[in-house]
Amino acid sequence: MTKALRVYAKAEDGALIVFALFLFVLMAMMGGVAIDVLRYETTRTHLSQTLDRCTLMAAGLTQRLDPQSVVEDCVEKAGLADKLESVVVLDGLSSRDVQATARAATNPFFLHLIGIDEFDAQAGSRAVQTITNVEIALVLDVSGSMSGAKIANLRAAASNFVADMLDSDPNQRVSITVVPYNAQVNLGPTLRGKFNATHLHNVTDVNCLELPNAVFGAPAIPRNVALPMMAWSDHYYGTLTGGYVNPTDTTYARPNTSANFCRQTPANVVRMASQNRAQLQSQINGLQAGGNTSIVLGMKWGAALLDPAARSIYSEYIDDGLMSGNLEGRPFSYNDPESMKVIVLMTDGEHVAHDRINDAFKSGLSPIWRSAGDGRYSIHHPTQPGPNKFYVPHLNTWRATAWTNTATPAQRQDWREVWANLRLSYVAWQFYGRPYGDAAYNNAITSMRSVYASATTMDTMLQSTCNQVKDNGVIVYGIAFEAPARGQAQISGCASSPQHYYEATGSEIGAAFDSIAANLTMLKLTQ
Numbered sequence: 001m002t003k004a005l006r007v008y009a010k011a012e013d014g015a016l017i018v019f020a021l022f023l024f025v026l027m028a029m030m031g032g033v034a035i036d037v038l039r040y041e042t043t044r045t046h047l048s049q050t051l052d053r054c055t056l057m058a059a060g061l062t063q064r065l066d067p068q069s070v071v072e073d074c075v076e077k078a079g080l081a082d083k084l085e086s087v088v089v090l091d092g093l094s095s096r097d098v099q100a101t102a103r104a105a106t107n108p109f110f111l112h113l114i115g116i117d118e119f120d121a122q123a124g125s126r127a128v129q130t131i132t133n134v135e136i137a138l139v140l141d142v143s144g145s146m147s148g149a150k151i152a153n154l155r156a157a158a159s160n161f162v163a164d165m166l167d168s169d170p171n172q173r174v175s176i177t178v179v180p181y182n183a184q185v186n187l188g189p190t191l192r193g194k195f196n197a198t199h200l201h202n203v204t205d206v207n208c209l210e211l212p213n214a215v216f217g218a219p220a221i222p223r224n225v226a227l228p229m230m231a232w233s234d235h236y237y238g239t240l241t242g243g244y245v246n247p248t249d250t251t252y253a254r255p256n257t258s259a260n261f262c263r264q265t266p267a268n269v270v271r272m273a274s275q276n277r278a279q280l281q282s283q284i285n286g287l288q289a290g291g292n293t294s295i296v297l298g299m300k301w302g303a304a305l306l307d308p309a310a311r312s313i314y315s316e317y318i319d320d321g322l323m324s325g326n327l328e329g330r331p332f333s334y335n336d337p338e339s340m341k342v343i344v345l346m347t348d349g350e351h352v353a354h355d356r357i358n359d360a361f362k363s364g365l366s367p368i369w370r371s372a373g374d375g376r377y378s379i380h381h382p383t384q385p386g387p388n389k390f391y392v393p394h395l396n397t398w399r400a401t402a403w404t405n406t407a408t409p410a411q412r413q414d415w416r417e418v419w420a421n422l423r424l425s426y427v428a429w430q431f432y433g434r435p436y437g438d439a440a441y442n443n444a445i446t447s448m449r450s451v452y453a454s455a456t457t458m459d460t461m462l463q464s465t466c467n468q469v470k471d472n473g474v475i476v477y478g479i480a481f482e483a484p485a486r487g488q489a490q491i492s493g494c495a496s497s498p499q500h501y502y503e504a505t506g507s508e509i510g511a512a513f514d515s516i517a518a519n520l521t522m523l524k525l526t527q
Contacts, residue, residue, distance in 0.1 A: 044121035047102045050078045051125035058089070059098045059127035061168035061521060067098050075102070095130035129521055133339040134174040135273070135331055136165065136520075137302035138284075141347040141481070142268050143182040146289040149506070150348060150481065157510040159281045161344075164517035166277045172326050177305050178271035178283050181298030182291030183261040183354060184208035184230055188269035190322065194313045196226050199362035201416045203232040207269070208262035210356060210452065211300060216461055219468050220309035221300070230262045231357035233419035235449045239426040241433060241441065244394050247377060253426045255419065261354065263291050270301065272317060273327055293349040295490060296453075296462040303469045306341045308333050334472040343469065344516060345494055346479040346509075350487035351458040353451055357424070361415050361448045368413045368431060373406035377413075379431040393430040424448055459490055466494035476500060477516050481509050 054074035058067035067089040075084045083104040090097040101124045138158055146154065158178075165174050179185060185208060187195075192207035209227040221227075234255035239245065247253045257264065267286040274280050304310060308331050317323035332339035367380045369390070378392045378399065388398035395403070402410035418427060428448065433441030453461065466476055478495035479502045480488040488503065495501035502512035 041121075043104050044123055046078075047080065047083060047104055047121055047123035048125065050075060050080055051100050051102055051123050052127075054078075055098045055100050055125045055127035059096050059129045061096055061129050067096065071098065071100050075100075080104070095128060097126070097128045099126045100124070132173060133332060133336070134165070134169075134342060134520060135177075135306055135339065136174065136342045136344065137177045137179055137306050139179045139181065139298045139302040139343060139345045140284075140287065141182070141293065141295070141298070141349065142180045142287050142289050142291075143293040143349055144290050145293075145349050148289075151287060151289045153507055153509050154346070154481070155285050155287060156507075157513040158284045160510060161513040161517050162277055162280045162284065164514065165520065166275060166280075168521055169275075172275050175273040175275055175327055175330060176280055177273045177302070178280060179298055179302045179305065180268040180270070180287055181294060181301070182263060182268075183294050183297075183352065184263070184291075185294075185297050185301045186262060186265065186269045187301075188266075190317075191270055191272065191313070192229075194316065195221065195223055197229050198226050199228045199231070199359060201229055201232045201363065201419075203264070203420075205264050205266040205269075206232050206260075206262050211297070216300070216464060219303040219465070219472065219474075220307040221304040222309070223312070228359050228362060231362045231419055232260065232262065232416070233357050234259055234423040235355055235357055235425075236260075237423055237425065239423065239429050241429050241438075244396065244434075245426065245430065246394075247375065247422060247426070247430075253422060255421070255423045258290075261292065261356070265290065270305075272305070272323060273314065273330060275324060275326065292352040292354075293347065294354055294458065295345070295347050295349075295351060295487075296458045296465060299343070299345055299462055299465050299494070302343050302345070303465055303474070306331050306343065306469075306474065334474075340520075341469075341472075341474040342477065342520060343474060344477045344479065344513075345466075345491060346481055347487050347491060348481040348483050350484055350490065351455040351462070353455050354453050354458065355449055356452040357419070358448060358450050363414065363416055366413050366415045366418050368418055368427070369402035369410040370413050370417075371402075371404045371406070371410050372408040373404060376403055376405075377431070378403040378410065381435070391431065391435045393434060396434065398435075459486075462490055463493050470496055478502065479504060479509065479512050481505075 054071045057063070057074055058070040063070065068087045071087045072084065075081055080102065083102045085101045085103050088099040104121045140154060140158060142151065162176060165176065187207045187209065189207055192209065195209060197209055208230040210230050211221065211227065215221050215225060234257065236259035237256045239252040245252050265288050267288050271280065271283040310331055314323060314327055314330055318325050318328055369378050369380065376394050378390045380390050380402070382389060384398065388400050390399045390402050392399055392403045404410040428441050428444035432444035470476055476494055476496045477500045478491035480491045481504050483491065492501045502515070504512045
């Protein structure tokens with residue numbers, strides 16, 4: 001027996017089998033632990049993703065349901081209702097903070113072999129939606145190409161945008177200004193009266209100011225700089241360059257006001273900053289399409305009305321009861337950490353060269369006289385040789401006095417009266433071309449009318465204005481609404497980034513405005 005035991009002790013057969021069995025048991029245990037860990041991580045990930053989704057839904061300021069109920073319902077639909085531990089909702093100043101935690105037991109199969117009997121998956125999520133002080137300018141194209149379905153789609157989209165922004169702002173931190181534009185920006189009489197307007201023509205509902213190049217050096221439009229009113233005139237349509245045409249002729253003499261660069265459309269005037277949803281939506285839903293396109297002028301006025309220099313205008317509006325006192329102190333400074341300034345610039349077109357009546361022919365006495373009896377005209381030419389210095393178009397002759405067919409003397413006309421009754425081309429031909437020839441006609445046109453800016457110049461001015469506001473921290477969103485390539489390029493160049501630029505067709509413009517509204521409320525997952 002002793003000998004046999006000695007032999008057994010020295011034998012090495014089967015040693016590897018024992019070691020292999022040991023390794024197998026160890027690997028089986030490690031594999032089991034891995035399975036438990038994988039089950040844990042799968043459960044934890046499912047919990048975390050569900051809580052993220054549910055807290056984001058609940059934190060939205062635009063949703064009207066109880067936030068806690070939203071989280072609980074959302075988690076229940078994911079089959080995890082029994083795993084939810086807590087939901088905390090904190091409603092603050094224009095903000096909502098939703099926090100949730102959950103725990104799920106994974107019931108480990110193998111970890112208890114190493115003393116771990118519980119291995120619960122835990123998850124937590126927090127979503128916050130906030131609105132700070134936000135100043136928005138909606139700069140909207142209402143030119144003629146916006147007629148029909150386009151203007152209807154714009155009205156609906158912009159109106160919904162107003163609702164999205166103001167309905168989610170119970171503490172009134174958001175203000176919205178509406179700046180419609182076509183070939184010009186019609187300020188309305190009150191806002192026009194806040195600037196140093198010159199050459200007033202006193203035509204109802206026509207309040208467009210011409211901006212000199214000097215004001216494009218900064219976002220603001222100084223209130224003490226002389227800003228000529230755009231003349232209420234037809235300097236676009238032509239006339240017959242032949243014989244006499246009666247001044248009452250509607251085809252070749254009377255002004256065609258449909259061509260005026262400043263439109264007599266009271267629905268399209270600027271709406272100063274407001275937090276009144278109904279007021280803003282009424283303004284937007286009344287917008288009418290007509291006229292040419294000057295994107296730069298719309299952008300310039302939108303920028304100026306967000307600039308801190310306009311604060312005195314806001315204060316005067318408030319003092320006069322024309323603006324809510326809640327807006328006192330606005331526009332905020334560019335560096336105010338609690339405020340955000342936003343311009344939404346939209347167009348469906350591109351710049352069109354902008355003509356104007358020169359300042360010398362906007363107001364003041366003209367050399368043109370009008371008979372009180374028959375309404376016929378004559379013009380005084382002081383350089384005409386001899387005593388007969390009045391040319392009478394309907395007689396094609398010269399006289400020593402102004403034409404009149406009654407005892408009442410003829411009345412010398414102010415330039416504003418001339419443009420109210422006659423188109424520029426008629427004046428140039430009947431009063432200058434007929435007595436002196438084609439060269440005099442062309443000279444008269446040139447002296448009375450000039451190009452305010454070419455399309456190329458307007459493109460440059462627009463980009464300069466956009467860069468100025470962006471340099472001051474203003475966020476610019478751009479919407480090219482069925483616009484041509486040149487218009488798309490201008491709006492894209494103005495936008496703060498490619499992510500702030502939208503191209504839209506038809507009703508898609510509504511999605512663009514919805515996206516901007518969602519971005520502005522700054523919904524974010526914070527944990």
